[in-house]
Amino acid sequence: MTYLSLRNEEYSQKMKSAISVLGVGVLPLLSLASNTPGFRDAEASPFTAFQFEDNGSWIANIANRPNNDLVITRTDVPEVWTINVDEGTAQVATNISDANNLIGISSIDDDEYVVIAGNLDTTTLTPEAGSFSAWKVSIDGDGVGTANLIAAIPDAQFLHGVVTFQKTRDTVNVLIADAGQGALYKLDTANGEYSIVIQDDGLAGVNNLRMQNGYLYFTATQNKVFGRVPLDLEEGTAVGPIETILNDQTIVPDGFALAPNGSVAFMATFVQNSIIAIDLDDENYPTSIIYGGINSTDIAGPTTVQFVHNGPWEILYIATNGGQTAPVGGSFIEPAKIAGMYLF
Numbered sequence: 001m002t003y004l005s006l007r008n009e010e011y012s013q014k015m016k017s018a019i020s021v022l023g024v025g026v027l028p029l030l031s032l033a034s035n036t037p038g039f040r041d042a043e044a045s046p047f048t049a050f051q052f053e054d055n056g057s058w059i060a061n062i063a064n065r066p067n068n069d070l071v072i073t074r075t076d077v078p079e080v081w082t083i084n085v086d087e088g089t090a091q092v093a094t095n096i097s098d099a100n101n102l103i104g105i106s107s108i109d110d111d112e113y114v115v116i117a118g119n120l121d122t123t124t125l126t127p128e129a130g131s132f133s134a135w136k137v138s139i140d141g142d143g144v145g146t147a148n149l150i151a152a153i154p155d156a157q158f159l160h161g162v163v164t165f166q167k168t169r170d171t172v173n174v175l176i177a178d179a180g181q182g183a184l185y186k187l188d189t190a191n192g193e194y195s196i197v198i199q200d201d202g203l204a205g206v207n208n209l210r211m212q213n214g215y216l217y218f219t220a221t222q223n224k225v226f227g228r229v230p231l232d233l234e235e236g237t238a239v240g241p242i243e244t245i246l247n248d249q250t251i252v253p254d255g256f257a258l259a260p261n262g263s264v265a266f267m268a269t270f271v272q273n274s275i276i277a278i279d280l281d282d283e284n285y286p287t288s289i290i291y292g293g294i295n296s297t298d299i300a301g302p303t304t305v306q307f308v309h310n311g312p313w314e315i316l317y318i319a320t321n322g323g324q325t326a327p328v329g330g331s332f333i334e335p336a337k338i339a340g341m342y343l344f
C-alpha cells in the first residue's frame with residue numbers, strides 16, 4: 001500500500017477504528033514499525049525515517065524546515081543536521097565547535113534557527129555552568145548551514161530548550177530554559193540582549209518549552225513535572241501562577257508537542273522508551289502510552305517529538321538517543337534515530 005492510497009476511504013475508516021487513544025486515532029499496527037529509512041507507508045506507521053550509524057549518537061531536538069524536512073541538534077557532537085524524511089537521508093549542516101554539545105533549537109525565520117550550545121557530560125547529564133550560548137543557524141537550499149554567535153550567556157547554569165516567543169518588525173525574541181536556575185531567559189536574537197523574565201521554584205529543572213494560547217508549557221524532567229504558566233505576550237513575564245499539569249513520579253516527561261487544537265500533549269518519556277498522550281481537556285489530565293514502553297526497543301531513549309503537516313496528514317516525528325542513558329532491559333542500545341507516526 002502506498003502513501004497515496006491512504007486516501008482510500010475504506011482503509012482509512014478501518015484504521016481509524018483500529019486504535020483510539022483519548023480520541024486520538026493513531027495509525028496502528030504498533031508491532032509493524034518499519035526499519036526502512038524514509039518509509040512512507042501508513043500501513044506500517046510508526047516507521048523509521050532515519051537512523052545514524054553509530055551507537056552513542058544522540059538527537060536532542062527537532063525543528064521543521066520550510067520544505068517539510070527536519071533540522072535537528074545533536075548532543076553527542078556539536079552538530080546541526082538536516083534530515084530528508086522522504087528519502088531517509090541526512091547531512092550535517094554545521095558544526096558549532098566552540099561548544100561540545102547542542103541542545104535546544106527553534107525556528108525564527110525562513111530556514112533560520114536559534115540553537116543552544118554548551119558543555120554537558122552526556123554520561124552523567126552534568127552541565128558545565130557558564131559554558132552556554134545561543135547561535136543563529138541559517139541553512140541554504142543545498143542544506144549547507146552557517147552558525148553565528150548571538151550571545152554567550154555566562155551567567156546561565158544549564159540552558160536547555162528554546163521557544164520562539166515574539167516576532168516584531170525588527171527582531172525575534174526567544175525564551176530559553178535554564179534548568180539550573182529554574183529560570184527563563186528572554187533573548188533578542190537580533191542584538192543579543194538577554195535578561196531573566198521568570199525565576200521560580202516551580203521552574204526548577206525546566207528544560208523543554210512550547211508556547212500556545214498565551215501559555216508557556218514546560219517540562220522539568222528531573223523533577224518529573226509538566227506544567228504551564230500564562231505569559232505577558234509583550235514582556236514574557238508571568239501573569240499568573242505556575243500550574244502543574246503532571247507531577248506523577250512514575251512518568252519521566254521530556255520533549256513534547258501540543259496538538260494544534262490544544263487538546264492533547266504528546267510527550268517523550270526518555271528513559272521510559274515511550275510516547276505518551278496527555279488529555280489536556282480533562283482536568284484530571286489522564287495519560288496513556290501511544291507508542292513504545294519501558295521494555296520496548298521500538299524507540300529506545302526518546303528525547304522529543306515534533307509535528308509536521310504533510311498535505312492532509314499530521315505526522316509526529318520522534319527523536320531518540322538510542323537508549324544510551326538507560327539501555328532497554330539493561331543492555332539494548334542502538335544508534336539515535338528519527339521515527340515517525342501518522343496522527344489523525
Ligand SMILES: *[C@@H]1O[C@H](CO)[C@@H](O)[C@H](O)[C@H]1NC(C)=O
Pocket residue numbers: 023024025259260261262263264314343344
Ligand atoms: C485535537 O487534536 C488531536 C490531535 O490531532 C485530535 O486527536 C483531537 O481529537 C482533537 N480534539 C478536539 C477537541 O478537536
Ligand SMILES: *[C@@H]1O[C@H](CO)[C@@H](O)[C@H](O)[C@H]1NC(C)=O
Pocket residue numbers: 077078079095096097
Ligand atoms: C567540528 O569542527 C572542528 C573545527 O573545524 C573540528 O576540529 C571537529 O572535529 C569538528 N567536529 C565534528 C564532530 O565534526
Ligand SMILES: *[C@@H]1O[C@H](CO)[C@@H](O)[C@H](O)[C@H]1NC(C)=O
Pocket residue numbers: 293294295
Ligand atoms: C519489564 O521487564 C521487567 C524485567 O523483565 C519486568 O519485571 C517488568 O514487569 C516489565 N515491565 C513491563 C511494563 O512489561
Ligand SMILES: *[C@@H]1O[C@H](CO)[C@@H](O)[C@H](O)[C@H]1NC(C)=O
Pocket residue numbers: 053054055331332333334335
Ligand atoms: C550498539 O550496541 C549494541 C549493544 O551493545 C550492539 O548490540 C549493537 O551491535 C551496536 N550497534 C552498532 C551499530 O554498533
